[in-house]
Amino acid sequence: MTPEELKALVRTVPGFPQPGIQFRDITPLLAHAKGLAGSITALADLARGVEAQAVAGIEARGFIFGTALALELGLGFVPLRKPGKLPVATISEDYALEYGTARLELDPTLIERGERVLLVDDLLATGGTATAGMRLLRRAGAIVEHALFLIDLPDLPGRAALADEGVAAHAVMAFGGH
Numbered sequence: 260m261t262p263e264e265l266k267a268l269v270r271t272v273p274g275f276p277q278p279g280i281q282f283r284d285i286t287p288l289l290a291h292a293k294g295l296a297g298s299i300t301a302l303a304d305l306a307r308g309v310e311a312q313a314v315a316g317i318e319a320r321g322f323i324f325g326t327a328l329a330l331e332l333g334l335g336f337v338p339l340r341k342p343g344k345l346p347v348a349t350i351s352e353d354y355a356l357e358y359g360t361a362r363l364e365l366d367p368t369l370i371e372r373g374e375r376v377l378l379v380d381d382l383l384a385t386g387g388t389a390t391a392g393m394r395l396l397r398r399a400g401a402i403v404e405h406a407l408f409l410i411d412l413p414d415l416p417g418r419a420a421l422a423d424e425g426v427a428a429h430a431v432m433a434f435g436g437h
C-alpha cells in the first residue's frame with residue numbers, strides 16, 4: 260500500500276480526548292489486513308539504513324508497531340511501559356504529551372551497554388512521550404539516534420524536540436492542522 264492509501268485508513272476524530280485535539284485514530288488501519296501489513300512494511304523500509312540491535316516500543320500503540328517491526332527486522336523488542344506494570348526494579352520518566360501527563364518505566368537490565376536501540380511509536384505530536392522513552396533508554400546505557408513513527412504531526416514540535424536531543428525522527432505519513 261502507498262503512504263496515501265495507508266493515510267486514508269486513519270480516522271480523524273475531532274475533540275477527543277479533549278476539545279481542540281484532532282485525534283488520529285489508527286484502529287481502522289489496524290483492522291484492515293493490507294493496512295496493517297502495509298504499515299509494517301513501510302516502517303521496515305524506513306528502518307533500512309538505520310543500524311539497530313533492538314527495537315523499543317512505547318505502551319500501548321507503540322507495542323503494536325514495535326513488536327511487528329522487530330519481528331520483520333529479526334530483532335528483539337523492549338517494552339517501555341506505563342506505570343506499575345513491571346514486576347522488577349524500574350527506572351522512570353514523567354512527561355507531558357499533547358493531551359495530558361504520564362509516566363514511562365523501563366527495566367534497565369533489558370538493555371546492553373552501548374546497544375543501538377531504535378525507538379518506535381505510532382505517532383509523534385509534541386515529542387514528550389518519545390523524548391521520555393529516549394531518556395530512559397539512554398539512562399539504561401542504550402545508544403538512541405533514530406525514532407520511527409507511523410504518523411508525524413508536523414505542526415507540533417516533536418521532530419524538533421527529538422532533533423535537539425540528537426534523535427532523527429522518521430515517519431510514514433504526516434497530518435497537518437493537528
Ligand SMILES: O=P(O)(O)OC[C@H]1O[C@H](OP(=O)(O)OP(=O)(O)O)[C@H](O)[C@@H]1O
Nearest residue numbers: 318319320356357383384385386387388
Ligand atoms: O508526542 P506526544 O505529544 O508525546 O504524543 C504522542 C503519544 O500520544 C499517544 O499515546 P497515549 O499516551 O495517548 O497512549 P496509548 O498508546 O496508550 O493510547 C501516542 O501513542 C504517543 O505515544
Ligand SMILES: Nc1ncnc2[nH]cnc12
Nearest residue numbers: 281282283284357382384
Ligand atoms: N492528535 C493525536 N492523535 C492521536 N494520538 C495522539 N497522541 C498525541 N496526540 C495525538
